[in-house]
Amino acid sequence: xxxxxxxxxxxxxxxxxxxxxxxxxxxxxxxxxxxxxxxxxxxxxxxxxxxxxxxxxxxxxxxxxxxxxxxxxxxxxxxxxxxxxxxxxxxxxxxxxxxxxxxxxxxxxxxxxxxxxxxxxxxxxxxxxxxxxxxxxxxxxxxxxxxxxxxxxxxxxxxxxxxxxxxxxxxxxxxxxxxxxxxxxxxxxxxxxxxxxxxxxxxxxxxxxxxxxxxxxxxxxxxxxxxxxxxxxxxxxxxxxxxxxxxxxxxxxxxxxxxxxxxxxxxxxxxxxxxxxxxxxxxxxxxxxxxxxxxxxxx
Amino acid sequence: xxxxxxxxxxxxxxxxxxxxxxxxxxxxxxxxxxxxxxxxxxxxxxxxxxxxxxxxxxxxxxxxxxxxxxxxxxxxxxxxxxxxxxxxxxxxxxxxxxxxxxxxxxxxxxxxxxxxxxxxxxxxxxxxxxxxxxxxxxxxxxxxxxxxxxxxxxxxxxxxxxxxxxxxxxxxxxxxxxxxxxxxxxxxxxxxxxxxxxxxxxxxxxxxxxxxxxxxxxxxxxxxxxxxxxxxxxxxxxxxxxxxxxxxxxxxxxxxxxxxxxxxxxxxxxxxxxxxxxxxxxxxxxxxxxxxxxxxxxxxxxxxxxxxxxxxxxxxxxxxxxxxxxxxxxxxxxxxxxxxxxxxxxxxxxxxxxxxxxxxxxxxxxxxxxxxxxxxxxxxxxxxxxxxxxxxxxxxxxxxxxxxxxxxxxxxxxxxxxxxxxxxxxxxxxxxxxxxxxxxxxxxxxxxxxxxxxxxxxxxxxxxxxxxxxxxxxxxxxxxxxxxxxxxxxxxxxxxxxxxxxxxxxxxxxxxxxxxxxxxxxxxxxxxxxxxxxxxxxxxxxxxxxxxxxxxxxxxxxxxxxxxxxxxxxxxxxxxxxxxxxxxxxxxxxxxxxxxxxxxxxxxxxxxxxxxxxxxxxxxxxxxxxxxxxxxxxxxxxxxxxxxxxxxxxxxxxxxxxxxxxxxxxxxxxxxxxxxxxxxxxxxxxxxxxxxx
Numbered sequence: 001x002x003x004x005x006x007x008x009x010x011x012x013x014x015x016x017x018x019x020x021x022x023x024x025x026x027x028x029x030x031x032x033x034x035x036x037x038x039x040x041x042x043x044x045x046x047x048x049x050x051x052x053x054x055x056x057x058x059x060x061x062x063x064x065x066x067x068x069x070x071x072x073x074x075x076x077x078x079x080x081x082x083x084x085x086x087x088x089x090x091x092x093x094x095x096x097x098x099x100x101x102x103x104x105x106x107x108x109x110x111x112x113x114x115x116x117x118x119x120x121x122x123x124x125x126x127x128x129x130x131x132x133x134x135x136x137x138x139x140x141x142x143x144x145x146x147x148x149x150x151x152x153x154x155x156x157x158x159x160x161x162x163x164x165x166x167x168x169x170x171x172x173x174x175x176x177x178x179x180x181x182x183x184x185x186x187x188x189x190x191x192x193x194x195x196x197x198x199x200x201x202x203x204x205x206x207x208x209x210x211x212x213x214x215x216x217x218x219x220x221x222x223x224x225x226x227x228x229x230x231x232x233x234x235x236x237x238x239x240x241x242x243x244x245x246x247x248x249x250x251x252x253x254x255x256x257x258x259x260x261x262x263x264x265x266x267x268x269x270x271x272x273x274x275x276x277x278x279x280x281x282x283x284x285x286x287x288x289x290x291x292x293x294x295x296x297x298x299x
Numbered sequence: 300x301x302x303x304x305x306x307x308x309x310x311x312x313x314x315x316x317x318x319x320x321x322x323x324x325x326x327x328x329x330x331x332x333x334x335x336x337x338x339x340x341x342x343x344x345x346x347x348x349x350x351x352x353x354x355x356x357x358x359x360x361x362x363x364x365x366x367x368x369x370x371x372x373x374x375x376x377x378x379x380x381x382x383x384x385x386x387x388x389x390x391x392x393x394x395x396x397x398x399x400x401x402x403x404x405x406x407x408x409x410x411x412x413x414x415x416x417x418x419x420x421x422x423x424x425x426x427x428x429x430x431x432x433x434x435x436x437x438x439x440x441x442x443x444x445x446x447x448x449x450x451x452x453x454x455x456x457x458x459x460x461x462x463x464x465x466x467x468x469x470x471x472x473x474x475x476x477x478x479x480x481x482x483x484x485x486x487x488x489x490x491x492x493x494x495x496x497x498x499x500x501x502x503x504x505x506x507x508x509x510x511x512x513x514x515x516x517x518x519x520x521x522x523x524x525x526x527x528x529x530x531x532x533x534x535x536x537x538x539x540x541x542x543x544x545x546x547x548x549x550x551x552x553x554x555x556x557x558x559x560x561x562x563x564x565x566x567x568x569x570x571x572x573x574x575x576x577x578x579x580x581x582x583x584x585x586x587x588x589x590x591x592x593x594x595x596x597x598x599x600x601x602x603x604x605x606x607x608x609x610x611x612x613x614x615x616x617x618x619x620x621x622x623x624x625x626x627x628x629x630x631x632x633x634x635x636x637x638x639x640x641x642x643x644x645x646x647x648x649x650x651x652x653x654x655x656x657x658x659x660x661x662x663x664x665x666x667x668x669x670x671x672x673x674x675x676x677x678x679x680x681x682x683x684x685x686x687x688x689x690x691x692x693x694x695x696x697x698x699x700x701x702x703x704x705x706x707x708x709x710x711x712x713x714x715x716x717x718x719x720x721x722x723x724x725x726x727x728x729x730x731x732x733x734x735x736x737x738x739x740x741x742x743x744x745x746x747x748x749x750x751x752x753x754x755x756x757x758x759x760x761x762x763x764x765x766x767x768x769x770x771x772x773x774x775x776x777x778x779x780x781x782x783x784x785x786x787x788x789x790x791x792x793x794x795x796x797x798x799x800x801x802x803x804x805x806x807x808x809x810x811x812x813x814x815x816x817x818x819x820x821x822x823x824x825x826x827x828x829x830x831x832x833x834x835x836x837x838x839x840x841x842x843x844x845x846x847x848x849x850x851x852x853x854x855x856x857x858x859x860x861x862x863x864x865x866x867x868x869x870x871x872x873x874x875x876x877x878x879x880x881x882x883x884x885x886x887x888x889x890x891x892x893x894x895x896x897x898x899x900x901x902x903x904x905x906x907x908x909x910x911x912x913x914x915x916x917x918x919x920x921x922x923x924x925x926x927x928x929x930x931x932x933x934x935x936x937x938x939x940x941x942x943x944x945x946x947x948x949x950x951x952x953x954x955x956x957x958x959x960x961x962x963x964x965x966x967x968x969x970x971x972x973x974x975x976x977x978x979x980x981x982x983x984x985x986x987x988x989x990x991x992x
Contacts, residue, residue: 071622074622075618075619075622076615076618077615077618077619078619091441091442092440092441092450093441094441094450094452096450097310111481111596112481112598112599113598113599113600113604113605114596114598114604114605114608115594115595115596115598115605115608116481116595116596117311117543117544117595118310118311118348119311119314119543120311120313120314120315122436132438133436133438133449135311139608140594140604140605140607140608140609140612141574141576141592141608141609141612141613142608142611142612149438149439149440149449149450151438151439159439160441160442161438161439161440161441161442163440174611175608175611178607178611180611180614180615180618266641
């Protein structure tokens with residue numbers, strides 16, 4: 001099933017609508033972080049900015065990579081590369097839920113016709129030493145957003161508390177466009193003969209190739225070596241006086257992604273896996289602490 | 300008499316926490332009321348996804364006055380002490396009364412404490428409740444330092460119709476609430492509980508979870524009945540769904556026919572696990588291509604869009620499941636076994652591959668006791684865990700075993716092996732179905748005994764309420780498998796053998812706990828579990844202890860036969876008397892041994908029996924002891940008991956006629972030995988000292 005192209009519901013217009021809505025709520029609209037990350041949360045605009053007392057509101061798209069989720073482009077719902085739309089509001093406003101629901105209305109989801117529910121789903125990122133409480137938001141049984149009140153980041157308490165909304169853009173678009181296969185999503189709202197493109201046109205080849213790379217061809221020795229290098233570089237940057245938390249954090253992000261890649265290649269034993277996670281967490285913690293110090297809010 | 304109405308409005312409370320939270324709210328508030336001396340007629344609490352509410356009826360508007368008598372210092376106490384007492388109670392000396400007590404003359408005073416206005420006591424009570432509320436997980440939000448399960452949005456508190464002023468952070472109490480988030484978001488003012496409840500219902504909020512539950516079940520039944528189908532009401536799912544809606548609306552959707560050839564368990568699990576849908580079956584009990592979803596709203600198009608959306612989500616879920624099902628069957632279970640080295644069983648106990656290999660060995664041994672081909676048992680045990688690496692089980696862990704069965708059949712394994720794989724996690728608890736096919740029993744036992752010995756080895760035994768590896772359930776599982784299938788299994792021997800299956804890398808642990816000590820300790824754990832299990836069936840736990848404490852019984856079926864024989868015997872007239880006599884004999888011997896500092900366990904001197912009654916008791920014991928031992932050894936427990944019964948008359952006669960503590964010290968010592976011998980003879984059957992009554 002392919003949706004009739006429609007500029008109002010196209011994938012890109014969805015992103016534009018969210019950007020407009022959250023810009024109106026006083027968010028700085030950022031661009032994706034230019035590195036491989038597993039989720040929008042890894043963007044320093046979330047990881048680092050949720051720490052400390054300074055207010056912060058940001059919204060951005062973040063391409064996210066989960067090497068183990070690749071399906072060679074064969075599965076209609078699973079991707080190793082997908083888009084998240086991330087919103088961070090610090091401190092979390094009293095009307096967080098209302099704002100979120102307004103954003104859905106802004107996307108054309110009529111609450112009178114649909115069933116929106118908040119289903120418990122606490123969030124935890126062992127690699128970031130982060131945790132939060134919240135829900136997955138369901139729209140007619142489909143999980144469309146992860147809604148989290150951050151409690152901890154880098155092992156430190158968040159005070160004030162920030163709220164994070166992570167919209168799964170493909171799912172949301174599939175829902176709004178009424179398509180069953182992610183590759184059938186209408187990307188730009190134009191008929192095919194006028195340059196209309198689907199998600200498949202844009203990404204299908206990439207899904208196939210990256211699945212093969214992630215599962216079969218990534219040179220595990222090199223990846224393991226890169227991990228060590230990133231870890232060492234991160235440590236070195238944190239050991240400077242004063243430390244350089246932002247470049248150090250990039251190395252932490254790099255290490256985290258390399259670990260995911262090794263994991264997808266199936267070369268990490270079970271005990272080793274826990275050790276890798278602990279190593280990335282130690283880096284994240286160090287970066288978070290150095291960031292706070294750089295903000296004049298030392299730990 | 301007045302009514303207290305309290306509502307705490309918040310963002311969505313996790314469904315699993317709701318019932319407990321309603322109980323806790325009631326308990327904490329009524330404890331506070333009781334502590335303040337405030338009586339009431341009735342207290343009821345309610346919970347919806349967004350609110351916790353409490354109504355207390357029949358409260359007094361004032362705390363009762365209390366008259367209290369206080370004792371002051373002694374009349375001759377230093378002036379300072381007396382002045383201190385007066386000052387502390389706001390009194391003058393002439394208000395005090397002198398009274399003489401056995402300890403001397405004291406000042407006394409009667410203090411009348413005026414009861415406070417009830418409403419004035421409520422804020423502190425509320426605050427105490429709010430601070431200590433035992434949420435399994437609570438959180439902070441915004442800039443405030445408060446904690447609650449989710450951000451707080453309102454407090455409604457009325458006492459006798461008036462707002463009780465109280466606050467949490469910037470949230471102040473009012474006489475109002477709000478209705479359903481979408482259908483009735485406006486503010487609702489209320490004066491009392493009846494109005495609160497009614498107005499909420501008009502605002503699309505059913506306050507009572509029980510009513511919502513019934514509504515869901517009723518609606519689902521109505522929808523399915525139209526198509527001559529039946530909804531399968533799963534109570535824990537129903538409870539969860541009830542906690543997700545304030546205004547339930549059951550809707551029926553269709554499952555695409557192309558998915559109906561997936562295994563039933565896959566369909567129902569995918570629906571239940573991710574989507575919280577109820578399954579629907581036809582008249583024959585076969586899964587129908589329908590599902591019931593419960594929405595939290597009344598849509599303007601009668602739910603058409605909601606149904607379409609849910610159907611689409613389910614299609615995606617089932618497409619995933621189909622993908623897993625097809626992928627998984629491309630590889631045999633056998634080929635997956637090696638990959639189990641990547642799945643941890645327990646960090647210190649190695650991988651699931653290690654476990655599967657131990658289970659295979661153990662299943663071979665157990666095959667001997669369950670009477671099955673050892674090759675078959677070994678094969679099933681080896682493959683039992685292989686489905687853990689299938690995509691389906693990674694996605695739906697609750698399908699472990701079940702998928703193993705399907706995949707084994709697809710691989711061309713025998714039906715026996717497939718069924719044994721499916722069954723090997725059972726029984727999970729006292730009410731679960733207990734496997735009975737011999738292969739299944741062998742594999743199910745192998746899985747559990749391996750875990751028990753392993754965790755015992757690394758000293759991860761259950762303690763108090765903590766049992767993270769569900770070892771109590773495992774032990775009960777083994778007990779049920781043995782007892783319900785009437786198997787004769789020497790547990791101590793088995794535990795020791797399994798101990799030997801763990802590789803040398805566990806030497807460190809092994810040097811701490813030797814095999815025989817571990818086996819003994821684990822058997823004691825089994826005894827405890829057996830007692831708990833049988834207590835529910837009305838078997839006397841003291842009898843189990845009495846038999847177990849002899850230390851010679853590790854065959855549960857034999858043990859139970861012995862307990863049963865003992866129970867029958869003790870219920871008889873002979874048994875009852877003999878038990879009394881035993882206790883008397885044991886008592887006397889114990890007292891005299893303590894007094895004399897001598898143990899009277901030497902043989903009785905047959906040439907030194909003065910009275911006819913002692914001689915006949917001696918003869919009786921000499922005759923009964925070997926008969927009892929032989930009968931027990933041959934598992935003729937009823938015969939052992941009748942040998943015991945024969946002792947009643949001589950024992951009774953002995954106590955009637957013979958004075959144990961006579962002046963002749965030689966006679967006395969010999970009589971004490973005779974009594975001690977009673978203990979010995981009975982000890983062949985059970986440790987009678989452990990029997991109550």
